[in-house]
Amino acid sequence: IPEDFGLLDTSSDRWQRFKDKVASLREKATDGTQYKVIFIGRHGEGYHNVAMSTKPYCDNWPNHWALRDGDGDFIWG
Numbered sequence: 001i002p003e004d005f006g007l008l009d010t011s012s013d014r015w016q017r018f019k020d021k022v023a024s025l026r027e028k029a030t031d032g033t034q035y036k037v038i039f040i041g042r043h044g045e046g047y048h049n050v051a052m053s054t055k056p057y058c059d060n061w062p063n064h065w066a067l068r069d070g071d072g073d074f075i076w077g
Contacts (some may be wrong), residue, residue: 005039048076 007014025035051074052061069077 005041046076047074050074051076 004010004014007018009017011017022035022037029035047070048066051065051071065071069075
């Protein structure tokens with residue numbers, strides 16, 4: 001994960017500036033308004049994704065292969 005986690009500000013104090021901005025928004029918020037910061041990240045392509053797209057057993061994934069740790073070629077669990 002890049003240190004900036006997608007922030008457009010590339011300065012060395014970007015996180016402090018970000019925190020200050022959120023604090024400022026919270027201070028100026030009207031009653032009933034809240035500002036929250038949520039970090040959402042997604043992993044890259046996992047072994048189970050590769051297996052599902054390259055193996056012929058894709059149709060049986062939810063009932064069989066998703067319940068296992070691998071198939072002998074890939075380990076995804």
